[in-house]
Amino acid sequence: MKFMLLIHQGTTPIPGTDAWESLSQEEKGAVYASYQEINQTTGLTPGQQLAGPEQATTVRVHNGAAQTSDGPIDDPLGGYAFFEADDLDAAVAVAAKVPAARMGGAVEVRPLVG
Numbered sequence: 001m002k003f004m005l006l007i008h009q010g011t012t013p014i015p016g017t018d019a020w021e022s023l024s025q026e027e028k029g030a031v032y033a034s035y036q037e038i039n040q041t042t043g044l045t046p047g048q049q050l051a052g053p054e055q056a057t058t059v060r061v062h063n064g065a066a067q068t069s070d071g072p073i074d075d076p077l078g079g080y081a082f083f084e085a086d087d088l089d090a091a092v093a094v095a096a097k098v099p100a101a102r103m104g105g106a107v108e109v110r111p112l113v114g
Contacts, residue, residue, distance in 0.1 A: 002084050002112040003091040007098055009078035010105030031099045038081070038097050047080035078105070082112075 013019035020028070039046045053076035058069050078100060085091050088109065095107040 001087065001091075002082060003088075004110050004112060005081045005083055005091070005095050005098070006077060006108040006110065007079040007081075007100050008106045008108065009076050009100055012078070012100040012103040012105040014078065031103075034097055034099050038094060041083070041094055043084040044094065045082040045084075047082070049079045050077060052076070 011019075013023055023031075038044065054070075056070070060067050060069075083091050083094055085094075088111075091109045095101060095109050098107045101107045
């Protein structure tokens, strides 16, 4: 099965922010080590970090016309990855290693169709 891991930042500190700078070197190192381990997981195709939600544009179609608004739909999406595994349990195990899952955010695991 193929899964998409959608990383929702929530209140997770990200590099370049005051919250990130308040972390110890050990805490920052642990975050980087977690991502390095995740990216080396067999079956995982890493995505890229996304720009902040303030740079998002949301598109909706109403009466056949595209309407845009500034900002994200809801909770900021910080990144993504694809993971091929035997079952959902394996995907959940990888998602649980994503720092956002333990630092104020969440990881949505969604099967791909087709």
